[in-house]
Amino acid sequence: MEQRNALQLRPSAEARFADELAALKASDQGRRPPGWALSARAVRSFILGDNKLSIRRKFYGDDALVERALVALMSEQGLMLVGEPGTAKSMLSELLAAAISGSSMLTVQGSTGVTEDHVRYGWNYALLIAEGPTPRALVPSPVMEAMRLGRVVRVEELTRCPPEIQDVLISVLSEKVMTVPELGESASVYAAPGFSVIGTANLRDRGVHEMSSALKRRFNFETVVPLTDSALEIELIRQEVGKRLGQADITVNFPDEVTDLLVTTFQDLRRGQTKDHVPLSKPAAVMxxxxxxxxxxxxxxxAAFLGNGDVGGAHIGRQLQGVIIKDNAEDVKKVRAYVDHIVKERARRSKVWADFLGAVKAMKDES
Ligand SMILES: Nc1ncnc2c1ncn2[C@@H]1O[C@H](COP(=O)(O)OP(=O)(O)O)[C@@H](O)[C@H]1O
Ligand SMILES: [Mg+2]
Structure with missing residues (x-):
């Protein structure tokens, strides 16, 4: 497949976690749904972790959602993960596909430019002209491949696809067959056991192409929300940052207090309320x-390249600016109010918060 040959900045989940998947397979005693590479229990362990097998947790926050997603994928329905950007919808769909089908590569990247060729099939035109419509000249889409092989196909940002693409997916999910009129009846592809569709959609895109009610009936919807548990969010951030720095061979001193400040700020602004229930205006920015x-x-x-390797509140303050303030004047006001009221108060009692305050103020004065 051409995707395999392309230069990959980030290897697929099945490649990154090949050892874990092999260990799970070797010890898998559970019952496998038809067409699955692993039992549902083993897939659950892959995503939520298993200490005995040294499987690291990958998705944090909502274990029950993962279980419901597994049930949806065993059923005749598709699975639709919706939510704000950055809530790990794509990550979860990739992990599910890798564990269930052994491959997460059958993917359609949704956009207004997606055509029926991307979800049904196209033709190799040189062969089509030379020999007419033959099976050899047919170029299957990832959806068709997934049906033939009994695998999970992922449709990313499904709501960005035009309505006729959504219609193709409806007929695929309801009839479980894709016909190729040019080649006759015998060329129809029937979905093998294990076939399923995982769609993802960002709530902020809604309205680009509102999903039809027919499509909604074919999918089980799961809403993925940002982490509300500070401790989990801190753990996830430390783990992710540790991994990224490790890959680049960078060591810094990143005190817990600094991660705590970052998570507290995010949770306050995301919730529109501090931990002590002081109300705030929520910025529109994705947090x-x-x-x-x-x-x-x-x-x-x-801190590593321009400082002495100690990460402090000031570093966070300077970076926060880029995420929140972008080009929204209303957000600037909201964050300013948060800084003037809440952060200033905390800065009286904590050096990390005082450094954070100083950095945010200095940036504001410049702009
Ligand atoms: N609940 C979570 N558990 C684990 N990782 C998460 C979680 N929420 C966000 N992330 C992190 O955010 C990254 C981006 O997620 P992504 O799958 O691209 O989001 P989405 O598709 O929802 O926009 C993930 O790769 C992961 O590092
Ligand atoms: Mg995504």
Whole structure:
């Protein structure tokens, strides 16, 4: 497949976690749904972790959601993961596909430019002209491949696809067959056991192509929300940043207090309320865990390359600016109010918060 030959900046989940998947397979005693590479229990362990097998937790926050997702994929329905950007919808769909089908590569990247060729089939035109419509000239889509092989196909950002693409998916999910009129009846592809569709959609895109009710009936919807548990969010950030710095061979001193400040700020602004229930205005900016990881990573890079290796509140303050303030004047006001009221108070009692305050103020004065 051409995807395999392309230069990959980030290897697929099945490649990154090949050892874990092999260990799970070797010890898998559970019952496997038809067409699955692993039992549902083993897939659960792959995603939520298993200490006995040294399987690391990959998705944090909502274990029950993962279980419901597994049930949806065993059923006749598809699975639709919806939520704000950066809530790990794509990550979860990749992990599910890798564990269930042994491959997460059958993927359609949704956009307004997606055509029926991307979800049904196309033709190799040189062969089509030379020999007419033959099986050899047919170029299957990832959806068709998944049906033939009994695998999971992922449709990313499904709501960005035009309505006729959504219609193809409806007929695929309801009839479980894809016909090829040019080649006759015998060329129809029937979905093998194990076939399923995982769609993802960002709530912020809604309205680009509102999903039809027919499509909604074919999918089990699961809403993925940002982490509300600070301890889990801190653990995730430390783990992700540790991994990124480790790969680049960078060591910094990243005190817990600094991660705590970052997570507290994110949770306060995301919730529109402090831990002590002081109400705030919520900025419109996306404040996902993924953004928090990026800030922590950038702060560490600044400390490593431009500082003495100690990450402090000031590094976080400088990075926060880029995420929140972008080009929204209303957000600037909201963050300013948060800084003037809440952060100033905390800065009286904590050096980390005082450094954070200083950095945010200095940036504001410049702009
Ligand atoms: N609940 C979570 N558990 C684990 N990782 C998360 C979680 N939320 C966010 N992340 C991090 O955010 C990254 C971006 O997620 P992604 O799958 O691209 O989000 P989405 O598709 O929802 O926009 C993930 O790769 C992961 O590092
Ligand atoms: Mg995504």
């Amino acid at each position: 996902s865990t993924a953004e928090a990881v990026n800030i922590a990573h950038a702060a560490a890079l600044e």
